[in-house]
Amino acid sequence: MIPGATARPVLSGAGQAPCHHGEILQGVFLDDTGRRCAGLVTLPMAGPGSSAAFVRRPGAVPEALTVVPADRTKAARAAALAVAECARRTGQPPCGGELRLTGEIPVGLGMGSSSSDVIAAVRAVADSYGLQLDPATVAGLAVRAELASDPLMLSGRPVLFAQREGRVLEVLGPALPPLVVVGCALGGGAPVDTLSLPVADVADVDRSDVRAYERLRALLRRAVATGDAQLLGAVATASARRGQRALRHPEFDALTALARRAGAVGVQIAHSGAVAGVLFDPAAPGLRHRVRGCLHALDAHGIPATHTFTTGATTAPSPKESPHHGPAHRGVDRPAGPDTPRRPARLPAL
Structure with missing residues (x-):
């Protein structure tokens, strides 16, 4: 640095967010006051997620905010909302900037790709201001950006989450029971247009x-x-x-039947997508044989298997850890397209 010169403030930030493997439970529940709320419990999944990098442009009007890929409109809205929030907290005028997103989450399968993008974007903007927003604030911004959000901003504990309100209805415990999940995709892996699904008013349920x-x-x-x-x-x-009742997957009966024959404890399906999982108790005898039988049965029924993974006890990060901030991991851009593409999504080994 030149003697006497002052360091330029850091104007860039990075953020990450995970994905999930659809829902374990979704429906309409009562909050502490007895009011009805749409709520869900997601099945956590380690692995692919979204990474975001944001560069602030002080002096640029807030509307001058671009996103790459350009179709990530929900993430762009989230970044603009996060800029306004962080500028307010730091006493600076809102400004424009550039948001870049990378990730490997298949879109349209119900794995939280848009929520992951949105949360990573909010975290990257906050990081560019030297801030770490609390989960409740991130949830509020995410819901404002995409109307409903998955609870990917939380620590991974199983929670019943009001996705349209961005709040936790109940912390169910420290961790889900351990599971082995044989992932698959219904409908041949074709994405579900979530915007076309009926949204019931909770009052009408x-x-x-x-x-x-x-x-x-x-x-x-x-x-x-x-x-x-x-x-x-x-x-x-x-x-x-x-x-x-809403999704009407033609393979559902076959999936539940093969799960019973394989000795699985049940199945789970994304309630806004095509991803599904056959659930096994890892303590069950003959687990490898059961999983192999499940994979053969899926193949026989023309249901593409994606990835077999385990889930269970997780350790929450310590206050000193900052797992969702810092330099963004290099990733692969998802194929360009609308937030819920109409063409079939390619299914990687997740």
Whole structure:
């Protein structure tokens, strides 16, 4: 540095966010006041996620904010909202900038690709201001950007999350029971146009349905408390079956039947996509044989398998750790297209 010169402020930031493997439970639930709320519990998945890099342009009007790839409109909205929030907190005028996104999450399959983009974008903007926004603030910005958000801004603990309001309805426990998940994609892996799915007003949901969702919530709470993979699988299957009222996957009956024959504890399906999983208890005898039988059965029914992975106890990051900030990992841009593309998504080994 030239003697007497002052260091230029850091105007760039990076952020990351994970994906998930669809939902374990989704429906309409009651909050602490008895008010109805749409809510969900996602199945966490380590691996691919979204990375974002943001460069601020002080002096540029806030509207001069660009995003690469250009079709990531939800992430662009999130970045603009995050700029306004961070500028307010730091006493600076809002400005434009450039947001770049990379990631390997297949879009349109219900794995939270848009939420991951949005949350990574918010974190990158905050990082460019030298801030780390708390999860509640990130959730609020994410919901404003995309109307509903998955709980990918949280630590990974199983929570019932009000996706349209960006708030936690219940922390179910420290971790889900360990599971082995044989991932697959229904409908040949064709993306689901989530914007075309009916969005029911929670006020119109029948009271008997709300009671059924609350029973599933109580059972899932017990499954988490006791580490009962069998009970968790039963909840996930019941929730997936209810989801078929809207999704109507033609392979659903075949999937549940082959899961029973393979000795799985149940199935889970993304309620806004085509990704699905056959769930196994890792402590079950003959697990390798069961998983191999499941893979053969999926192939026989023309249901493409994607990836087999495990999930279970996770350790929350310590306050000194900053796992979602710092230099963005290099990734691969997802194919250009709308937020929910119409063409079939290529299925990598996730």
